[in-house]
Amino acid sequence: MGWPSSVFWAFWYILPAYFANASPVLVGGGRPIDGGRVWRDGRRLLGDGKTRRGFIGGVLIGTLVGVVQYFITPGFYGSLETAVKLAFLLSFGALVGDLVGSFIKRRANLPRGYPAVGLDQLGFLISALAFAYPVKTLSSGQIIFLLVVSPFIHWGANYFAYKMGWKSVPW
Template sequence: MTILLCLFLLLVANGAPILVRWLPGIRHWHRPLDADHHLADGRQLFGDHKTWRGLIAAVLLTAAAGWLLNLPLWLGALFGALSMLGDLLASFIKRRRQLTPGAAAPGLDQLPEALLPLLVLYQPLGLGWQEILLVPPLFMLINVLMSRGLYRLHIRRRPW
């Protein structure tokens, strides 16, 4: 059950920014988290794809999903925030590696956002090392398969 719970929370946290993009009336939250800040290498800190709208949606929807599964609101919200922090770390690394926003980087695109909430919240979630080692590759597989499907449905812009 714990593995399924973690996979579900990861899917909600990482799917929320994609799905909320389709909601009308929230365009004003579509501002980059890095405020278009560039580092000495001339590249943005994270890129235009990482927005306040996506971060807020991930935190709020993961909190709600966790609450529906009898987790405290704070635990779901923190899970979503940590997953997004892992995603930001991956984006930061991708910018430093000269990859454009949205470019595929298998493993780097999924592992930080899956591992960070599991490592930080292993105690309140009741996770053992087996779950911590098993959930990220399962999430990676599900993420790749779902991304292709969402691309075919014109929900995602790229098939990865």
């Protein structure tokens, strides 16, 4: 595989995780997952930024992206079942990683929405890759490539969402 093709398939592979991570900004809201509960340090378990609607909506949208991807490049997945499994695990993994990130931020006494460089941009990605690993993997070069470029895509997407008025801070 030449590098342009490796880069393309790396993005194509991870696309459900990107969608799952980004969509809660639009579809989230309502009751927080932690139900307002606090940890033993007296601070919120996860915070108001992690809602059930955002989590479930993100998993559904990310999985749906995988279905569309299957019909565009069926050969990459082999079967619709593989594509759906992969997209579900990437999306679920991304959103679990996002929750773990918020749990860590709250323990570090960072308020909801406060930026945590590294954790905010890579936590969801590493978790998505780990969850999807049993179904389909990338080469180590492709994984390193995603780890390097994803923070920039994350910042770009958040800045766009801020400019669109979808979120109150540009990170």
